[in-house]
Amino acid sequence: xxxxxxxxxxxxxxxxxxxxxxxxxxxxxxxxxxxxxxxxxxxxxxxxxxxxxxxxxxxxxxxxxxxxxxxxxxxxxxxxxxxxxxxxxxxxxxxxxxxxxxxxxxxxxxxxxxxxxxxxxxxxxxxxxxxxxxxxxxxxxxxxxxxxxxxxxxxxxxxxxxxxxxxxxxxxxxxxxxxxxxxxxxxxxxxxxxxxxxxxxxxxxxxxxxxxxxxxxxxxxxxxxxxxxxxxx
Amino acid sequence: xxxxxxxxxxxxxxxxxxxxxxxxxxxxxxxxxxxxxxxxxxxxxxxxxxxxxxxxxxxxxxxxxxxxxxxxxxxxxxxxxxxxxxxxxxxxxxxxxxxxxxxxxxxxxxxxxxxxxxxxxxxxxxxxxxxxxxxxxxxxxxxxxxxxxxxxxxxxxxxxxxxxxxxxxxxxxxxxxxxxxxxxxxxxxxxxxxxxxxxxxxxxxxxxxxxxxxxxxxxxxxxxxxxxxxxxxxxxxxxxxxxxxxxxxxxxxxxxxxxxxxxxxxxxxxxxxxxxxxxxxxxxxxxxxxxxxxxxxxxxxxxxxxxxxxxxxxxxxxxxxxxxxxxxxxxxxxxxxxxxxxxxxxxxxxxxxxxxxxxxxxxxxxxxxxxxxxxxxxxxxxxxxxxxxxxxxxxxxxxxxxxxxxxxxxxxxxxxxxxxxxxxxxxxxxxxxxxxxxxxxxxxxxxxxxxxxxxxxxxxxxxxxxxxxxxxxxxxxxxxxxxxxxxxxxxxxxxxxxxxxxxxxxxxxxxxxxxxxxxxxxxxxxxxxxxxxxxxxxxxxxxxxxxxxxxxxxxxxxxxxxxxxxxxxxxxxxxxxxxxxxxxxxxxxxxxxxxxxxxxxxxxxxxxxxxxxxx
Numbered sequence: 001x002x003x004x005x006x007x008x009x010x011x012x013x014x015x016x017x018x019x020x021x022x023x024x025x026x027x028x029x030x031x032x033x034x035x036x037x038x039x040x041x042x043x044x045x046x047x048x049x050x051x052x053x054x055x056x057x058x059x060x061x062x063x064x065x066x067x068x069x070x071x072x073x074x075x076x077x078x079x080x081x082x083x084x085x086x087x088x089x090x091x092x093x094x095x096x097x098x099x100x101x102x103x104x105x106x107x108x109x110x111x112x113x114x115x116x117x118x119x120x121x122x123x124x125x126x127x128x129x130x131x132x133x134x135x136x137x138x139x140x141x142x143x144x145x146x147x148x149x150x151x152x153x154x155x156x157x158x159x160x161x162x163x164x165x166x167x168x169x170x171x172x173x174x175x176x177x178x179x180x181x182x183x184x185x186x187x188x189x190x191x192x193x194x195x196x197x198x199x200x201x202x203x204x205x206x207x208x209x210x211x212x213x214x215x216x217x218x219x220x221x222x223x224x225x226x227x228x229x230x231x232x233x
Numbered sequence: 234x235x236x237x238x239x240x241x242x243x244x245x246x247x248x249x250x251x252x253x254x255x256x257x258x259x260x261x262x263x264x265x266x267x268x269x270x271x272x273x274x275x276x277x278x279x280x281x282x283x284x285x286x287x288x289x290x291x292x293x294x295x296x297x298x299x300x301x302x303x304x305x306x307x308x309x310x311x312x313x314x315x316x317x318x319x320x321x322x323x324x325x326x327x328x329x330x331x332x333x334x335x336x337x338x339x340x341x342x343x344x345x346x347x348x349x350x351x352x353x354x355x356x357x358x359x360x361x362x363x364x365x366x367x368x369x370x371x372x373x374x375x376x377x378x379x380x381x382x383x384x385x386x387x388x389x390x391x392x393x394x395x396x397x398x399x400x401x402x403x404x405x406x407x408x409x410x411x412x413x414x415x416x417x418x419x420x421x422x423x424x425x426x427x428x429x430x431x432x433x434x435x436x437x438x439x440x441x442x443x444x445x446x447x448x449x450x451x452x453x454x455x456x457x458x459x460x461x462x463x464x465x466x467x468x469x470x471x472x473x474x475x476x477x478x479x480x481x482x483x484x485x486x487x488x489x490x491x492x493x494x495x496x497x498x499x500x501x502x503x504x505x506x507x508x509x510x511x512x513x514x515x516x517x518x519x520x521x522x523x524x525x526x527x528x529x530x531x532x533x534x535x536x537x538x539x540x541x542x543x544x545x546x547x548x549x550x551x552x553x554x555x556x557x558x559x560x561x562x563x564x565x566x567x568x569x570x571x572x573x574x575x576x577x578x579x580x581x582x583x584x585x586x587x588x589x590x591x592x593x594x595x596x597x598x599x600x601x602x603x604x605x606x607x608x609x610x611x612x613x614x615x616x617x618x619x620x621x622x623x624x625x626x627x628x629x630x631x632x633x634x635x636x637x638x639x640x641x642x643x644x645x646x647x648x649x650x651x652x653x654x655x656x657x658x659x660x661x662x663x664x665x666x667x668x669x670x671x672x673x674x675x676x677x678x679x680x681x682x683x684x685x686x687x688x689x690x691x692x693x694x695x696x697x698x699x700x701x702x703x704x705x706x707x708x709x710x711x712x713x714x715x716x717x718x719x720x721x722x723x724x725x726x727x728x729x730x731x732x733x734x735x736x737x738x739x740x741x742x743x744x745x746x747x748x749x750x751x752x753x754x755x756x757x758x759x760x761x762x763x764x765x766x767x768x769x770x771x772x773x774x775x776x777x778x779x780x781x782x783x784x785x786x787x788x789x790x791x792x793x794x795x796x797x798x799x800x801x802x803x804x805x806x807x808x809x810x811x812x813x814x815x816x817x818x819x820x821x822x823x824x825x826x827x828x829x830x831x832x833x834x835x836x837x838x839x840x841x842x843x844x845x846x847x848x
Contacts, residue, residue: 015244020487027539030541
């Protein structure tokens with residue numbers, strides 16, 4: 001039986017690497033006592049996979065994971081048991097029985113992000129909204145993406161415009177950050193990192209932002225089903 | 234609290250940012266504003282190393298158990314983090330509250346190895362705490378240090394306000410209680426330091442003493458600068474390990490550390506009397522925890538951590554008087570949770586092999602043995618009571634049980650060592666190989682590999698070899714070369730430590746107050762993480778010796794006269810200087826001394842008999 005869960009990764013725990021997160025879940029399964037299925041062999045480990053791992057430093061309120069169980073178990077039980085042992089910042093928010101056969105990672109196509117930009121001076125703050133309107137007028141936005149090809153790192157020029165589903169300026173928040181919402185392509189069939197988008201915004205629109213201060217949070221991930229996009233849960 | 238966004242920005246740029254975030258399972262975050270005493274514990278190395286240190290878990294839980302006290306942690310920021318912190322002017326902060334270290338009452342370092350000393354200065358500097366004790370003012374954090382290297386405190390005398398000598402469970406709370414008492418009636422820094430030195434056994438406040446030298450640079454004596462403070466600092470020791478505080482939980486790191494397991498201390502002290510071993514001398518006498526107490530603790534530790542392995546920790550775990558019973562009871566108690574037991578230090582005897590058979594039923598990883606020296610003659614000199622026959626029996630049995638990878642630890646540069654002794658390293662290593670391949674082909678299980686590792690011997694204070702002049706770099710190199718060139722076999726690997734690090738370690742280990750100037754200079758000129766070969770800046774160290782006006786070989790290579798006063802003679806670790814000298818003389822004759830479980834060897838601990846009889 002496979003259970004699909006949604007979980008958060010917030011606060012300082014955004015600095016856990018994917019590997020650390022895998023270790024955390026492995027330990028949490030064993031501590032919570034839920035009957036997760038183990039691989040056979042010399043060095044057994046629990047069977048689970050996290051869909052489309054986040055880059056280090058990005059928060060998320062909606063990560064997805066599929067866990068395989070040796071016996072039938074109620075999804076609510078999985079959620080409650082895990083939440084008693086998971087740390088503050090990583091919590092399961094929903095769990096359902098998964099009917100699918102394809103892996104989660106291969107299904108996720110879009111991510112919805114909240115991008116918070118730090119505008120360095122007051123003058124740039126007042127003009128930010130206007131400048132951002134100019135984005136829609138750009139036909140194409142080319143950026144250099146670094147790719148690994150064999151042993152070498154090469155730079156590939158890509159147009160990121162088709163990788164953006166939606167981009168919206170919300171408002172300035174309490175701490176003074178400009179809050180943007182962005183729907184970006186994710187996964188094997190095209191991927192845009194939100195940090196690359198922030199950099200492109202600065203390059204093309206001269207917003208006056210301190211890129212190193214950028215705060216990013218994934219709000220949700222989406223799969224494409226019959227050319228409609230929907231949430232994995 | 235430090236600036237959250239600044240920290241965020243910095244963490245985005247460093248490797249393994251999880252080193253700096255805290256929030257691990259079983260870490261404790263209290264309200265700092267409600268605490269009467271705020272303590273920061275620091276292991277002066279990178280997070281993963283520090284988190285593997287059992288003493289940290291003990292003191293952390295010990296202090297936090299007190300309702301009005303807080304203990305948080307800080308480690309040495311890795312070089313990339315230091316660079317970012319300096320450029321962003323981000324002060325060093327604790328993992329729990331992300332509060333500046335300098336806003337705490339105490340900063341306590343554990344001194345586990347000399348090559349971490351420059352990290353201590355770096356931690357002070359990054360915290361904004363004055364490096365030198367004499368520059369600290371009222372309100373500045375009080376800097377404390379303890380641990381094995383504190384037994385020779387003088388090389389750090391300028392930087393540390395209070396040394397605590399010996400086991401920390403009691404003295405730490407006594408010190409913090411005294412602080413609380415002083416705070417009630419208008420706190421004065423100096424008055425507190427003096428009172429601690431006067432009232433608490435094991436406390437050494439270096440600023441209250443001077444060291445006086447002879448013309449040749451050796452120590453002539455010491456002088457107290459005020460009355461009523463002890464001339465001799467007696468180490469602290471816990472008498473009953475069953476009733477003392479033992480941690481019932483351990484912080485579980487997110488990052489992979491050196492030991493990802495429960496570490497459970499089963500006894501303190503060691504009775505073998507190996508003459509090179511400082512721990513074997515300073516932690517005497519031997520005191521065990523009972524099987525019942527260990528079973529009780531193991532349950533709480535496994536429950537709170539979720540770890541699946543319990544490591545039985547001590548100086549020589551196979552010596553535990555009821556090892557077999559302990560191991561089988563532990564396995565039985567935790568059988569439903571698949572919890573395993575591991576023994577980190579093995580001796581070459583049949584009992585340990587029997588126990589090993591029981592605990593390592595599944596995974597046949599490598600086995601490690603430490604003959605320490607290549608010839609029987611030299612093993613007698615160092616009093617390592619292990620024979621070639623012991624090695625043969627143990628290894629043969631291990632091969633029969635399915636092990637195929639063996640590691641052997643040796644030291645080079647031991648007193649009286651000859652080329653023949655050194656070549657014994659090769660001989661023993663090949664003996665292990667032959668024992669594997671001389672078995673019938675169908676009985677050889679696995680892919681055989683033997684690794685011999687040689688470290689360069691560093692004479693330490695409070696050992697019978699404290700008089701011994703360390704081998705020079707050239708001597709080390711030629712002896713290493715001898716072994717290295719003689720090994721030509723793809724089943725046999727020979728590793729060795731860098732003699733340069735061992736030389737620096739030897740200078741600092743037996744250093745006096747003059748050496749502290751060199752440590753300061755070395756740090757000022759960029760030395761940190763000296764224990765990490767990729768960061769060791771040897772030339773800067775040599776320049777620092779020169780700038781401080783000291784000759785490194787005076788401390789490392791000089792053969793001491795038998796009546797020399799040592800910089801650490803004012804510390805009393807239990808065993809007497811005359812005992813150590815007697816052992817040194819016996820060593821030079823190749824005479825062995827029996828394990829003191831078999832009968833007292835007169836080390837000078839006066840009321841030792843009360844700790845029970847072992848046989």
